[in-house]
Amino acid sequence: MARSSERPLNLGLLVLLGxxxxxxxxxxxxxxxxxxxxxxxxxxxxxxxxxxxxxxxxLVAATxxxxxxxxxxxxxxxxxxxxxxxxxPPDVIAAVQTRRGRLPVRPGLISALSSLVALGSGAxxxxxxxxxxxxxTLGSLSARLLRASRSEDNIAxxxxxxxxxxxxxxxxxxxILFAHEVVLRHFALRAFAPVAAAALGGYLxxxxxxDRPPLFYVASAEIQFRWEYLLFLVMGAVGALVAVTYMxxxxxxxxxxxxxxxxxxxxxxxxxxxxxxxxxxxxxxxxIGAETLRFxxxxxxIGSAELVLLLVAKLLATALCLGFGFSGGVFSPxxxxxxxxxxxxxxxxxxxxGGPEASMVVxxxxxxxxxxxxxxxxxxxxxxxxxxxxxxYTLTTAALASVALANLVGFRLFGRSLFDRQLANRGLDLxxxxxxxxxxxxxxxxxxxxxxxxxxxxxxxxxxxxxxxAGGHGEGYLVDDDGRYQGTVTLAALxxxxxxxxxxxxxxREPGRPVVAAGSSLWVALEQARSLEGAAxxxxxxxxxxxxxxxxxxxxxxxxxxxxxDAVRREEHGVG
Amino acid sequence: MLVVLVAPALGLAAPDNAAPVLRIGTWGGAYARAQRxxxxxxxxxxxxxxxxxxxxxxxxxxxxxxxxGDGDEVPWDLVDMTMSDTLTACREGLLQPxxxxxxxxxxxxxxxxxxxxxDALTRCGVxxxxxxxxxxxxxxxxxxxxxxRVADLFDLERxxxxxxxxxxxxxxxxxxxxxxxxxxxxxxxxxxxxRGLGLALERLDEIASxxxxxxxxxxxxxxxxxxxxxxxxxxxxRFFDAVAERDAPIEILWDGQIQELENWTISAASAQSxxxxxFVRYATSTDALARFARxxxxxPARRSASARVSDHIDRGLDMQPHLxxxxxxxxxxxxxxxxxYARTHDRIRAIFTQWLERRGAIGTSHE
Numbered sequence: 001m002a003r004s005s006e007r008p009l010n011l012g013l014l015v016l017l018g019x020x021x022x023x024x025x026x027x028x029x030x031x032x033x034x035x036x037x038x039x040x041x042x043x044x045x046x047x048x049x050x051x052x053x054x055x056x057x058x059l060v061a062a063t064x065x066x067x068x069x070x071x072x073x074x075x076x077x078x079x080x081x082x083x084x085x086x087x088x089p090p091d092v093i094a095a096v097q098t099r100r101g102r103l104p105v106r107p108g109l110i111s112a113l114s115s116l117v118a119l120g121s122g123a124x125x126x127x128x129x130x131x132x133x134x135x136x137t138l139g140s141l142s143a144r145l146l147r148a149s150r151s152e153d154n155i156a157x158x159x160x161x162x163x164x165x166x167x168x169x170x171x172x173x174x175x176i177l178f179a180h181e182v183v184l185r186h187f188a189l190r191a192f193a194p195v196a197a198a199a200l201g202g203y204l205x206x207x208x209x210x211d212r213p214p215l216f217y218v219a220s221a222e223i224q225f226r227w228e229y230l231l232f233l234v235m236g237a238v239g240a241l242v243a244v245t246y247m248x249x250x251x252x253x254x255x256x257x258x259x260x261x262x263x264x265x266x267x268x269x270x271x272x273x274x275x276x277x278x279x280x281x282x283x284x285x286x287x288i289g290a291e292t293l294r295f296x297x298x299x300x301x302i303g304s305a306e307l308v309l310l311l312v313a314k315l316l317a318t319a320l321c322l323g324f325g326f327s328g329g330v331f332s333p334x335x336x337x338x339x340x341x342x343x344x345x346x347x348x349x350x351x352x353x354g355g356p357e358a359s360m361v362v363x364x365x366x367x368x369x370x371x372x373x374x375x376x377x378x379x380x381x382x383x384x385x386x387x388x389x390x391x392x393y394t395l396t397t398a399a400l401a402s403v404a405l406a407n408l409v410g411f412r413l414f415g416r417s418l419f420d421r422q423l424a425n426r427g428l429d430l431x432x433x434x435x436x437x438x439x440x441x442x443x444x445x446x447x448x449x450x451x452x453x454x455x456x457x458x459x460x461x462x463x464x465x466x467x468x469x470a471g472g473h474g475e476g477y478l479v480d481d482d483g484r485y486q487g488t489v490t491l492a493a494l495x496x497x498x499x500x501x502x503x504x505x506x507x508x509r510e511p512g513r514p515v516v517a518a519g520s521s522l523w524v525a526l527e528q529a530r531s532l533e534g535a536a537x538x539x540x541x542x543x544x545x546x547x548x549x550x551x552x553x554x555x556x557x558x559x560x561x562x563x564x565x566d567a568v569r570r571e572e573h574g575v576g
Numbered sequence: 577m578l579v580v581l582v583a584p585a586l587g588l589a590a591p592d593n594a595a596p597v598l599r600i601g602t603w604g605g606a607y608a609r610a611q612r613x614x615x616x617x618x619x620x621x622x623x624x625x626x627x628x629x630x631x632x633x634x635x636x637x638x639x640x641x642x643x644x645g646d647g648d649e650v651p652w653d654l655v656d657m658t659m660s661d662t663l664t665a666c667r668e669g670l671l672q673p674x675x676x677x678x679x680x681x682x683x684x685x686x687x688x689x690x691x692x693x694x695d696a697l698t699r700c701g702v703x704x705x706x707x708x709x710x711x712x713x714x715x716x717x718x719x720x721x722x723x724x725r726v727a728d729l730f731d732l733e734r735x736x737x738x739x740x741x742x743x744x745x746x747x748x749x750x751x752x753x754x755x756x757x758x759x760x761x762x763x764x765x766x767x768x769x770x771r772g773l774g775l776a777l778e779r780l781d782e783i784a785s786x787x788x789x790x791x792x793x794x795x796x797x798x799x800x801x802x803x804x805x806x807x808x809x810x811x812x813x814r815f816f817d818a819v820a821e822r823d824a825p826i827e828i829l830w831d832g833q834i835q836e837l838e839n840w841t842i843s844a845a846s847a848q849s850x851x852x853x854x855f856v857r858y859a860t861s862t863d864a865l866a867r868f869a870r871x872x873x874x875x876p877a878r879r880s881a882s883a884r885v886s887d888h889i890d891r892g893l894d895m896q897p898h899l900x901x902x903x904x905x906x907x908x909x910x911x912x913x914x915x916x917y918a919r920t921h922d923r924i925r926a927i928f929t930q931w932l933e934r935r936g937a938i939g940t941s942h943e
Binding site: 048 | 757759761762764767768769772775915919920923
């Protein structure tokens with residue numbers, strides 16, 4: 001399938017590409033994160049800047065005005081994107097899973113910018129989704145600049161994604177794993193080397209140039225009793241329910257927005273105004289909420305009733321913002337919702353253990369993992385993020401226990417992840433595996449041949465038999481004067497009908513011969529071919545008249561099938 | 577009576593007419609003694625400019641009064657101010673902007689802009705030392721165990737006895753929140769929330785009945801040395817001085833030390849800004865900073881001076897391990913968020929005072 005202008009890169013060059021993508025994406029990701037902090041300070045979103053601002057009246061005005069205006073800017077930016085919506089991780093996953101690659105630059109950059117505005121103005125959205133998409137877009141762009149093949153485009157996308165995560169969390173291992181678990185969904189050595197180089201590149205940029213303090217530093221964490229691991233397991237299952245509720249709320253809010261009479265241009269602003277107003281009472285829902293996240297790790301900092309209130313408020317705020325057109329990720333809000341859930345579990349457990357002050361952080365982290373892993377569909381990457389963020393093995397084992405059931409329950413009740421569900425809603429079903437996705441993504445057109453024998457339905461049987469026999473063909477296709485497909489006849493049927501005294505070819509038509517519309521995917525053709533008894537599927541013009549375009553020989557179809565499976569196998573198991 | 581004159585260039589012989597006098601507002605106690613020996617005396621010898629020390633305990637009250645010209649007080653020329661006070665005073669126009677490019681390079685020729693540590697040079701200030709507010713304890717008070725972390729300040733069960741704390745929000749709020757396990761980097765973000773302030777005051781509530789509040793920086797040293805309290809907050813230099821000079825049984829708990837930079841600033845009301853600037857240039861030179869650290873263990877704001885800090889001026893002990901900036905001491909330090917204090921000072925103080933007054937009903941002793 002490779003076009004002549006695309007050439008496979010040798011592995012060394014591919015690793016070099018990964019490293020360069022890693023450095024670049026690292027630079028951009030770290031700048032993005034810093035810019036969000038800076039904007040939050042300037043725009044009076046961060047608690048510190050709010051505290052340092054002296055005029056109470058202006059502060060109230062800004063709390064409402066900033067997210068509202070931010071929403072307006074976001075909506076204006078989204079008008080510059082063809083689909084009128086921000087691109088995000090689902091687009092990255094789709095590009096790789098369908099092997100289309102080629103993430104477009106323009107919507108990628110606009111989405112990053114609109115996310116920056118959304119995050120900067122305090123919308124309740126996440127920052128890692130935009131970074132992942134930005135990373136993937138830059139990776140894909142660099143592969144295109146090198147005229148690399150689709151397969152390498154995919155790897156370059158994974159490199160960008162890995163670098164973004166590695167930089168944002170200072171977690172190269174998690175970056176590598178995230179790219180494999182969420183984006184590539186296979187572990188080929190050919191992909192591993194460049195992805196690892198990219199993750200390291202991002203990490204190096206972060207630690208050499210920016211060297212921010214860790215996102216979520218935890219000095220010490222203890223698990224008091226071994227049986228608490230059982231609690232973490234159960235927390236995972238219950239946390240998955242929270243995650244499913246969160247994801248359903250996001251989808252429901254998006255449906256609500258579609259039905260809403262607020263014009264699309266004003267929807268984010270409306271959401272921003274509502275968010276800002278609510279934040280006057282519950283400031284914790286503004287922005288990423290790092291301070292609230294920290295409070296969840298302190299025993300008794302937030303009472304149980306308030307934990308529930310905050311959990312619901314944050315969940316609704318995020319659904320509102322994302323549903324009504326703010327751009328941004330789903331991960332950071334899920335972290336906070338999860339931590340609130342975890343703290344709640346910690347409070348319940350404290351009733352039994354008698355106040356586990358030191359282990360509150362363990363519960364918060366277990367809750368975070370239980371809620372986030374089902375949302376992004378990446379149990380291992382989530383656990384590794386915890387490990388690299390906290391450097392605590394105690395926390396990691398607790399996270400492992402809680403993730404064990406979380407993804408399973410989430411999968412049963414909702415699906416592999418929010419991203420997969422969003423793609424399914426757009427018509428791309430990844431649940432049946434990658435080969436099916438690829439077959440669904442590839443049109444049959446390249447395999448369609450002109451029909452060898454075309455007959456008018458009125459052709460006398462004798463003549464029809466002679467036409468087929470002369471060319472050595474077993475099948476002929478009936479087409480009327482307007483070019484419309486009228487059925488298929490086989491040599492055997494023609495001869496049988498002839499002996500039975502029939503006169504025209506139309507009378508020998510094979511009943512129920514499956515057909516396929518032009519432009520259909522290989523997957524559809526294969527489904528149709530299940531009931532095929534002859535040699536080829538007639539290919540009919542899509543819509544309107546039903547003209548015969550050509551035929552899809554079964555041999556070509558099965559060849560294409562094998563070729564696709566082979567390409568997947570090569571990509572997923574290849575070592576270069 | 578003040579003679580206004582164009583100050584002579586550094587190092588020139590004393591001027592021949594009446595000796596000018598620079599009025600410097602600075603802190604008392606061991607700190608003032610160290611400044612007198614390490615800075616003021618040598619400066620006067622070199623330039624003939626006399627220095628008159630005026631007692632200053634932080635804040636902006638004197639500066640505001642003098643710049644406004646209220647009363648017949650002779651204004652100070654220089655003030656030795658904390659970074660947060662410097663920033664506020666500068667914004668209020670109480671200080672003169674300083675030409676940092678005229679600061680001398682290090683002896684090895686490193687330009688001042690690179691020799692000074694990060695954030696040392698601000699519009700109206702030249703930082704000279706990093707001092708630390710620390711928790712110290714009486715070595716004799718807890719046989720068999722020792723406080724090792726900030727949280728121990730709030731642990732009356734394991735470490736019973738009275739504590740001397742500054743009658744101000746600074747330090748107390750940070751340590752109270754730190755005792756919950758909040759990382760140093762997050763403290764001010766959390767103190768910016770209602771929840772964070774509430775948690776900190778709740779923690780202080782737990783020990784308030786055992787606290788003796790001090791205002792003067794020398795007081796915690798006295799109380800601790802006299803065995804009247806078992807733990808105290810205070811300035812690392814004062815505690816060091818008590819140990820080095822008087823063998824007081826005091827130990828500094830470096831965990832959670834709060835670092836801030838001290839600045840030389842020139843009052844907007846000063847009529848001798850040129851001579852005052854000469855003093856600043858002299859007092860923040862590598863040699864002067866390294867010399868000062870031989871009297872009191874405050875971390876020099878110049879890298880070249882830090883490297884040159886040697887032994888104590890008369891006790892002969894190595895001063896490096898006593899500097900707040902020494903890597904071993906600085907591992908868990910809290911960097912005072914001076915911008916935050918500069919902007920929130922009055923409100924935070926009001927909250928703290930309100931809390932104190934509520935506590936007052938239960939009978940808190942005030943120093």
